[in-house]
Amino acid sequence: MSEPARPLVVTADRALLDDVLRLAAAAAVEPDVAHDVSQARKRWAAASVVVVGDDLCEALAEAALPRRDNVVLIGSDLDDGDIWRRAVRLGAGDVIFLPDSERWLVERFADSLEGNARDAVTVCVLGGRGGAGASTLAAALAVTSARQGRRTLLLDGDPLGGGIDLLLGCEDLHGLRWPDLAAARGRLSGAALRDALPQSGGLTVLAWDRGDITSIPVESMQAVLAAAQRGNDLVVVDLPRYLDAAAEEALSRATVTLLVVPAEVRATAAAARVLGMARMITEDIRVVVRGPAPARLPADVVATTVGAPLAGEMRPEPGLAAALERGDPPGRRRGPLSEFCRSFLETLPGRDGS
Numbered sequence: 001m002s003e004p005a006r007p008l009v010v011t012a013d014r015a016l017l018d019d020v021l022r023l024a025a026a027a028a029v030e031p032d033v034a035h036d037v038s039q040a041r042k043r044w045a046a047a048s049v050v051v052v053g054d055d056l057c058e059a060l061a062e063a064a065l066p067r068r069d070n071v072v073l074i075g076s077d078l079d080d081g082d083i084w085r086r087a088v089r090l091g092a093g094d095v096i097f098l099p100d101s102e103r104w105l106v107e108r109f110a111d112s113l114e115g116n117a118r119d120a121v122t123v124c125v126l127g128g129r130g131g132a133g134a135s136t137l138a139a140a141l142a143v144t145s146a147r148q149g150r151r152t153l154l155l156d157g158d159p160l161g162g163g164i165d166l167l168l169g170c171e172d173l174h175g176l177r178w179p180d181l182a183a184a185r186g187r188l189s190g191a192a193l194r195d196a197l198p199q200s201g202g203l204t205v206l207a208w209d210r211g212d213i214t215s216i217p218v219e220s221m222q223a224v225l226a227a228a229q230r231g232n233d234l235v236v237v238d239l240p241r242y243l244d245a246a247a248e249e250a251l252s253r254a255t256v257t258l259l260v261v262p263a264e265v266r267a268t269a270a271a272a273r274v275l276g277m278a279r280m281i282t283e284d285i286r287v288v289v290r291g292p293a294p295a296r297l298p299a300d301v302v303a304t305t306v307g308a309p310l311a312g313e314m315r316p317e318p319g320l321a322a323a324l325e326r327g328d329p330p331g332r333r334r335g336p337l338s339e340f341c342r343s344f345l346e347t348l349p350g351r352d353g354s
Contacts, residue, residue, distance in 0.1 A: 007031035007112050010040045010060065011053025016074065019098055020051060020105070027109035028189070037063045044068070048112035051105070052090065054083065061089040072096060072108065107187050119229040120153075121348050124237045124254040126278060128261035128271025128306070133290050136324065137260055137314070137341075138238035139167050140331030144341035146203035147332075150233040153194065155225065156207040157250050158240040159214040165207035169327025170200035177209040178216055184223045190231020193224065201329070204232070221246040225253055234348070241274055248281055255348070257285045258311055263293030263302055271306045286311035288340070312340050 009020050009031045017033065024031050032047065034040035037059050044050065049070040052060060057073055073092035075083045087095045096104060123141060127134035135158070142154035156164040156178070165171045175198035197204050206224070228235045237250045251257065257278060261271040271287070278285055287308045289299035303310035315336040324330060331338050 005046055005048040005112075007109055008034060008040065008043045008047035008050045009053075010034045010050060010056055011074075012036065013053050013055045013076075016053045016055070016076075016098075020053075020074070023102055023105050024109050027106045027113065029109040029113050031109070041065060049108060052092065054086070057086045057090050057092075061086065067091045069093065070112075072105070074098060103186075110187055110189065113189070120151075120232045120235045121255045122225075122229060122235045122237065122253055123348070124157075124239050124251050124257040124282070126239050126257060126259050126274060127241050128259055128274055128287075129267045130241065132260040132262055132267065132271075133314070134258075134260045135161055135164055135167055135238050136320075136330050136337070137258065137288065138236050139164060139329060140337050140341050141345065142203055142205075142234075142236040143168070143201065143329050143331035144338060145234045145236070145345055146201060148342075148345065151194070151204075151231070152202075152234045152236065153197070153204040153206065153228045153232045155228060155235060155237045155250070156205075157221075157237050157247050159208055159216065160240065161208070161238065163207045163210060164238055165198065165200075165205055166327070167324060168200055168203075168205060168329045170198055170205060171207075173198035173200060173205075175199070175205075177207055179209055179211055179213045181206075181224055182213065182216060182220055184220045186223055188223050188227035190227045190229075193227040194231045201332075215244060216246045218245040218249050221249045225250055229253070234345075243277060243281070251278060251281045254282050255284070257282055258288050258344075259285055259306070259308060260288045260290055260314075261302055261306055262290045263295075263297045263299065265295060265297070268297070268302050268305050275306055275308055288312055288314060290314040292316045312344060314340050 011017050012035050032043050044065050051072045053074050054076050071092040072094045073087045075097050125134045125138040142152050145152040176196045194204050197206050239247050261267055285308045287303040287306050288311050289302045299313045317335045317337055331341055
């Protein structure tokens, strides 16, 4: 197996090189280094990103190396207006100055480590009323997705939900929980996050523990969810009905949101209010109607009354409640729940795991 592409730093300026290598180390990246044009030529095309010191910009431009993306030029003088002309000749897409752009360069190095990672499809799941079954659906979607071969992360966004790891029967697995990540800020590695979390049946899970911390700073949600989206194909987020700042942040990043509504009159009325709140944050919201329907409310009528498109129905499933109590993850057994999950996942982009 070939080694992943590495960044390339091109400069003969020792002081600049020390600064750039320090920033690369902060991103846990070890770049190749070229001190002249001939050394740069050998690694130019294969590098994940090329960082060029202004001291060698003209020489590289004159060498007429092949044009490529992801070339960064580091200037040495903020008042040097001619640097933009040199950047165009070189084909640099970005011009930066240190120390002002140190954080930007660290993130660019970190991005190069993860290759051309795309943001994962992100599905948020909300309950139209308490006990609607949103957590069960979120877990079942994640389990089904992982079994189909996608890199999938299930994120527990409900601090008062008791811990979605209990629903999956993986509460004893080693790995970080939300309180361990409460101080997370800035950019996290998607691969490192995935490796640090519990893994169950190919599914990565970030849950709450049974401790006293019942909230997460919005900055932590931003950092963790961004890393999760970079490091996976699908992220499923189980959200509480009452949205705090962290839950709102997650909802704002949703590709699609599922609102689970029992086929009951009061649940339909409650779900309409939840929908109004969620619509201020995200656009694509679809209703999942959960049976049985004591008053024989049709699913399409429930969705119309709530005010969102119908994503599908979850028919009653005998034995599901008992299976969940035993720690048997939802979505693994054949039945209406797994059927809905398979059908819904087929409607999402990237359903082949690519």
